[in-house]
Amino acid sequence: MRYGYYPGCSLERNAIAYHQSAVAVAPQLGIELNEIDDWNCCGATEYSSIDLIPAYALIARNLALAEQQQDENGGQLVAPCSACFLNLSKADHYMAEAPDLAEKVNDALSAGGLHYDPGSIQVRHLLDVIVNDVGYDAIKAKVSKPLSGLRVAPYYGCLIVRPGYQAFDDPEYPTSLDKLMRVLGAEVVDYPLKTHCCGGHMTQISRPTALELIRRLLKNAADYEADAIVTVCPMCQLNLDAFQADVNRFFGTDFHIPVLYFTQLIGVALNISPVELGFGKEFVDARPALDKIGTGSPPTGRRRRSREKGLPMPTMSEEG
Numbered sequence: 650m651r652y653g654y655y656p657g658c659s660l661e662r663n664a665i666a667y668h669q670s671a672v673a674v675a676p677q678l679g680i681e682l683n684e685i686d687d688w689n690c691c692g693a694t695e696y697s698s699i700d701l702i703p704a705y706a707l708i709a710r711n712l713a714l715a716e717q718q719q720d721e722n723g724g725q726l727v728a729p730c731s732a733c734f735l736n737l738s739k740a741d742h743y744m745a746e747a748p749d750l751a752e753k754v755n756d757a758l759s760a761g762g763l764h765y766d767p768g769s770i771q772v773r774h775l776l777d778v779i780v781n782d783v784g785y786d787a788i789k790a791k792v793s794k795p796l797s798g799l800r801v802a803p804y805y806g807c808l809i810v811r812p813g814y815q816a817f818d819d820p821e822y823p824t825s826l827d828k829l830m831r832v833l834g835a836e837v838v839d840y841p842l843k844t845h846c847c848g849g850h851m852t853q854i855s856r857p858t859a860l861e862l863i864r865r866l867l868k869n870a871a872d873y874e875a876d877a878i879v880t881v882c883p884m885c886q887l888n889l890d891a892f893q894a895d896v897n898r899f900f901g902t903d904f905h906i907p908v909l910y911f912t913q914l915i916g917v918a919l920n921i922s923p924v925e926l927g928f929g930k931e932f933v934d935a936r937p938a939l940d941k942i943g944t945g946s947p948p949t950g951r952r953r954r955s956r957e958k959g960l961p962m963p964t965m966s967e968e969g
Contacts, residue, residue, distance in 0.1 A: 651681045653684075653722030654727055659883035663887050667927070671912045679787075691711065705750065705754045710758060717763075719769075726772050741772055792834060800838050800875050802875035804908075805818075807844055820844075847862060856895075860896050866878075877935070877938040880909070907933045910927075912926075
C-alpha cells in the first residue's frame, strides 16, 4: 500500500508527535508513505476567505506535485492534518466542478511550470487509509499490547468527515475512530461532542470564546471519566492540550486530560516505544494514562517543562 504523504506545516512543529507516530506505525501496518517533494503550506483555514485564486493555487501546487510523482504514490495523497486534508480535497473537488476556477488556478501554476488535472489525485485522510485499506481485522492481528483499562474519548473534530463529497464516515456521528480504539483494546466512552468544533484559530481572535469551546469538550470527556482524548487533528490537539491550563484558570476547573494522536495509541498497541511515538511532547502529562496499560513512562515534554517554569505560551507563528 503505497501513498504520497503530505505532512503539512503543523507536523513539522507543534504536531511533531503526530508525524513521528505516523511514520513509526506505517511500516508495521504495511503502509509506505512517500513524502511529496517540495510541498508547501496549504494556507490553513483562512486564506480561501481572503483571496480565492491565490489560495487555491497554493493548495493545488501540492496536488500538481503529487500528480508529477504518481509513480511513487499510486495516485493517492495522504494528509494526517484535518485542515490540510480538507483544503486539498476541496481544491480538487471545486476545480473539477468549476472549469473557470481550474483554468485560473492552472494559469497561476504555469508560472512555476506546473499544471493539475482535477481528479488525478485521490486525497485521503490517514484515518481513512488505516481503517479502510489496512482494515480492522489486520490491525487487530498485529496488536501485541492491548490498551486494556484505558478509557478514551474519540474526538474527530469538525473537518475530516465534512463536507460530504469526501466523507469516509458518517458526517454527523462518525464511528471509525471508535471502532479502531476498540480493536486496539481500549474502552471507548460515549462522547456526544465528538464532531464539535475546538475553536480553530479562535484562540487568536476571541480568547473567552475559544476557552469556552475548549471547556465544553474537556467537560464532556471528564463527565464520561475518560483517561484521554484521542484525536486526528493537530489544531484540535493543540487547543485541547496547550490551552487546558488556561481553561482551568479562566473557569476555575481542574481538568488534567491528556490529548493524544490516534497514531500514538496504535503505536502503543503495537508495542512501539513511547519515545519513538513522540510521547513527552504534550503539555498535559500522558503518563497517568499510559500507566493504566503498563506502558513505560515517557520523558517529560520540553513544552510542558517550559510551562512549568512560567515561560510564555507559544504563539501560532512559533508553533507552526
